[in-house]
Amino acid sequence: MATYGSDQLAALADPSRRAIVEALRAGPRAVGELAADLPISRPAVSQHLKVLKEAGLVADRAEGTKRLYRLEPDGIAAVRAYLDRMWSDALKSFADLAESTESPELPELPELPEEEQS
């Protein structure tokens, strides 16, 4: 069983793989049927399905002479994993920029009145 995290992130970052996931929403499909509906070759669809399967986003089973692929019903879980990673990346990137762009010449404001120190 795949763990949710980097596998899904990488798998779903590709537009062709998102298109395959989208196509599988309608129900299980064979590789040939998917390739017929998408602007990519059958070997490319097979490669993408392999990545999606390794990421735990699709599963396959043999039906007669065909191998049918279907979505694993964890789509939202994958989205959550993706968002979790995304916010980590985004906040890190934000922190790096904020720390590198704050004006260094701002003086410390001496607001504490000296006379109160006795």
Place this chain on the structure above:
Amino acid sequence: MTLEPIRKTITVACSREHAFKTYTEAFDSWWPREHHLGEADLAEAVLEPRPGGRWYEKTVDGAECQWGEVLVWEPPARVVLSWRIDGDWKIDPDPAHASEIEVRFFEEGPGSTRVELEHRDFERHGETAQKVRDGVSTEGGHGGLLKLFAEKAAA
């Protein structure tokens, strides 16, 4: 049913005002370039700095895609954004189906700001979850996928 929110905290070595301005006005400068929806590369990510402002991407082919809007605008303490991107990576314009992202800025000391992010209310995307489930299962009970998700999230 409430689905566990995503929570992130980071401490930044700068003032609260600067942290807030960087998060909002300089949004495009730090947003990870690969995180966007359009087919073409990301040209600019924009967060309009006002209540009701849009939060959107522009891709190099000129397309715009609105991720959501600014629900709360309280500089330099807090900003709340809606997230209209559903479980199919599509825009769902119904505000009732959007999750929320709240970002809070706390001064921890001179030149130190704690930033807390919470992405919550995922259950509002529930219709997508149901559509996905309908697509993959003929026996799907209502909310079954969300339950699955909740179990995963709680694990």
